[in-house]
Amino acid sequence: MAGYILRRVLSTLPVLAIVAVLVFLMLRLTPSDPAAIIAGDYANPQQIELIRERLGLNEPILKQFIIWIGGVLQGDFGESFFYKKQVAELIGERLEPTLSLSLLTILLVVMIAVPLGVIAAHNHGTWIDRLVMGFSVLGFSIPVFVVGYILIYVFAVTLDWLPVQGYQRIRDGVGGWLLRLILPSMTLSVVFIAFIARMTRTSVLEVLNEDYIRTARAKGQTEMKVLVRHALANAAVPILTIIGLTVAILIGGVVVTESVYTLPGLGLLTVDAVLARDYPTIQAVILLFSFAYVLINLLVDVAYTFLDPRIRY
């Protein structure tokens, strides 16, 4: 198994390298000159040339890439054009809201979607099943921001139960932090609950036809135990795969949700960076999100070997 894990880890390296090259090239081949952006509207050509020299933009492209990737590996993403400080520092400040939102969402999704899927599978073909499936189709067609505004309108504007927007750092009080994250994480979780409930239902349904389920029932196991110990445990691998793959959608959703609720996280930073054409920040954020996505899927793959002893590579 150690051999498999090692091989799997090594196999992600080329993907990460290609992502790095793509991100570098994408933003280096822009028609706009970064030096001119930094210099501002009133700079003369000499000043722009000076900045080009300082940024190393006059070097051959390969050398630029090596310098850039060398910096990235040491956690140095360069200086933000817009915020005029180190991108790494900027990302550090913005990490907490994004992580809080993502983790709370995943928690909410697993707590709601998995039981929902199991219930639908157990009541296969009845109105309960159709209700869950109907919600699921609806759930991934309503765009995240529309869900967000509907929830704000109902819970914050009309009922006045929760704050409309904003964020409170966790060190300033867990209560306020949680209160401000309830609506955002509910918003973001809708599409995933739809996805994962559907996937859980399908996987559990497939497993429910297996012989060992009949055996478990025949020996008088309670239905609850049959569903959780026997059915869900064996359906876990495809469910986990989907959770891993939907992290890409989660990241897209984070950008939108943070914008709706003005949470000062990495998503909002991305949008602000694009509006300001702040290329070092855009590069860093994309690289970071993509690496997170690849690494989470690596973890999921490695987790298989623990979840399902039948998987041997």
Added chain:
Amino acid sequence: MATIDAAPPVSRRRSVWSTVLRNPSVLFGGSIALIMLIIAILAPFLGTRDPAEINPSARNQKPGYTATVRDDEGKRIQVKYHLGTDSLGRDIYSRVIYGARVSLIVGITVAVIAVFVGLIIGMIAGYVRWLDGIIMRFMDGLMAIPEILLAIALVSLSRAGLPAVVIAIVIPQVPRVVRLVRSVVLSIREEPYVESAITVGTPTPTLLFRHVLPNTTAPLIVQGTFICASAILVEAILSFLGIGIPPEVPTWGNIMAEGRTYFRILPHNILYPGIALALAVLAINMLGDGLRDTLDPRFAKRF
């Protein structure tokens, strides 16, 4: 004899389409999508006003507001704002109707370009062995960047506008089409009839167009439908974030972005374009689901 020989292919072709059209998802999703398409085409004839027309005296009005304005000849006429107005006094109803045009243009254009480009690259990857590795590693890299994030990064590269937005949405979709086409090509290559075609000396272009291409049609129609729905959604997200199509163009995302400031008092500015958007995406996704189940049963289990 001749009639008997000719009969089977015709009836079989007919039966495929009648199965497709009997599928409830295709029927339901397809009808809604068709109605939206008709609405988009007939936008000027549906009691709409110029979607860019600003009326400073009728700003931020609730649905059903009636105002007196002068028409082109200077006569006073009554105008009813069915869905209210935005903060510049533009008619939300007209903007939502015209917004359907932009969304559908983006959705269809992105689907066609992504499928076309993906088809070509996928056939090359599946057929030219030495290029396969290079192309697929490149596609893996592209797919490792989350779709919306890649689109956001790509729009930052050029001046905002419809072509830039279309390209930014196409690029993240291409690898998915390439993978699909490549897998079809690889499986077709091993089929006995393709091997015999190679044996009798069929030139490669003929082989690709006569034997490989027809096999990709069904999965590509399905994939194209899903890409169309996804493109409409991504375009709306980009516009909503303020980095997509310029704000004066009536798109559903732009209307919602504009409505954010006064959302607490005037929720309709976000609600109506939101409903239109959700309905469009739902309809096209349902159409895709139905097409997949009927046209392409091999892929029916892929979610």
